[in-house]
Amino acid sequence: MWPAGRLRAAADRVRSAGPPPGPARPGFWRSPLRGPWLTGVFGLVLLVGITLVFVTGLLSYASYNPDLAPRNDPTPDKGWLGFYLFTWPTSPYWLYRLTQGTHTVLGVVLVPVLLAKLWSVIPRFFAWPPVRSAGQALERLSLLLLVGGAGFTFATGILNIQLDYVFPGSFYPLHFYGAWVFIAAFVLHVAFRLSRAVRAVRAGRDFQPASGSDEAAGLVSPDPAPPTISRRGAVAMVGAGSLALLAVTAGQSIGGWWRRTALLAPHGRDPGPGPNGFQINKTAASVGIRPGDIGPAWRLTVRGGGRQVVLTLDMLRAMPQSGSALPIACVEGWSTSDQQWSGVRLTDIAGLVGLGTRPPPLLVESVQRGGAFSSVVLAANQVRDRRSLLALRVNGAELSHDHGYPARVILPAAPGVHNTKWVTRLDFGEPS
Numbered sequence: 001m002w003p004a005g006r007l008r009a010a011a012d013r014v015r016s017a018g019p020p021p022g023p024a025r026p027g028f029w030r031s032p033l034r035g036p037w038l039t040g041v042f043g044l045v046l047l048v049g050i051t052l053v054f055v056t057g058l059l060s061y062a063s064y065n066p067d068l069a070p071r072n073d074p075t076p077d078k079g080w081l082g083f084y085l086f087t088w089p090t091s092p093y094w095l096y097r098l099t100q101g102t103h104t105v106l107g108v109v110l111v112p113v114l115l116a117k118l119w120s121v122i123p124r125f126f127a128w129p130p131v132r133s134a135g136q137a138l139e140r141l142s143l144l145l146l147v148g149g150a151g152f153t154f155a156t157g158i159l160n161i162q163l164d165y166v167f168p169g170s171f172y173p174l175h176f177y178g179a180w181v182f183i184a185a186f187v188l189h190v191a192f193r194l195s196r197a198v199r200a201v202r203a204g205r206d207f208q209p210a211s212g213s214d215e216a217a218g219l220v221s222p223d224p225a226p227p228t229i230s231r232r233g234a235v236a237m238v239g240a241g242s243l244a245l246l247a248v249t250a251g252q253s254i255g256g257w258w259r260r261t262a263l264l265a266p267h268g269r270d271p272g273p274g275p276n277g278f279q280i281n282k283t284a285a286s287v288g289i290r291p292g293d294i295g296p297a298w299r300l301t302v303r304g305g306g307r308q309v310v311l312t313l314d315m316l317r318a319m320p321q322s323g324s325a326l327p328i329a330c331v332e333g334w335s336t337s338d339q340q341w342s343g344v345r346l347t348d349i350a351g352l353v354g355l356g357t358r359p360p361p362l363l364v365e366s367v368q369r370g371g372a373f374s375s376v377v378l379a380a381n382q383v384r385d386r387r388s389l390l391a392l393r394v395n396g397a398e399l400s401h402d403h404g405y406p407a408r409v410i411l412p413a414a415p416g417v418h419n420t421k422w423v424t425r426l427d428f429g430e431p432s
Helices: 004-017 036-062 095-109 111-125 134-161 171-203 231-247 256-261 313-318 346-351 380-384
Strands: 300-304 307-311 322-326 339-345 362-366 375-378 389-394 408-410 423-428
Touching: 036 095, 036 111, 036 171, 036 231, 095 111, 095 134, 095 231, 111 134, 111 231, 134 171, 307 313, 313 389, 322 389, 339 346, 346 380, 346 389, 346 423
Parallel strands: 300 423
Antiparallel strands: 300 307, 322 339, 339 389, 362 375, 362 423, 389 408
């Protein structure tokens, strides 16, 4: 380690030599729009937006009840990062639809603002000398993590929404850990820059700080080119881009007529007519379901309390049938409107093995051979909710093969992957 005095002397020598040709030269970046006001406006918008995206992302993770069982946890070894986890509630029944829809739609809408913010501060990436002090080195390191973390987190999220995930490894841990790295750098950056951003925005869009001041450093060109658009126009253009993305994305979460506007959402468009005409993210064929798996030989095995019961489909149909009006909402941000489900309450199935009306957590297993979440553990509050069903029918019709025939779980306020399809086994009191 060099002493601080020697580090400063080396920095002074580099500074006196002047920057090399190219983007490190003050005159290289000539846009008259760059300045503290524009950067401050974009920064404050991102402060609010990214905070909301991060909080809803944490809620999305909590909704999987990852502390309940390893089967539910797509991000193993989370350690203290799971400090906030709590048992996910079942009411209101549209809770996950709201939080995850907000998370994904707002993440897409913020992309133009993020790109505009990066454009507004790009001269600072080439500041000369690269390191002037320990504090400035720390700030530049935070910028590296901030920009890299933002690009990685937004890219993985958007690719997952588009069902075109190309990163190696599972989306869940990569997005989860990447988001924590990004938010740590984001908090550090806010600590360095928030007061300056607020001061610049309050000063107004025509504010021009003195050359060489902290506010001007790396932002205000010493030789600006003639303007072709005003700062207000630049903000309006970025805002229009965000509104356009909102218009072609949000419909997949809003539903109804608005679903037709979701041009950038794979699940946003009309999935077809009929009682089973609503969105899915995996078909029976895609997860290896064979005709014999869900044919006449299909059986449901129910275990719990030291007892076991094996049921045929006709036996399930002969049990008291209940109804629930519930949507399906997925981690990719799409959701259905409320569908009319009918089947057997999970509490009634628990009664078959003597567990009464207050059953323990439940392990649900599917006959699917491929894909994620072929089994899941449901929390006791989910099992006990009277709206939680082993559904046999939807909207008055038998389940289609792609919607989980002969039986699927449907739960209020749960991620779509926990509404297990093609169910073959229910183990009460098996949280492992």
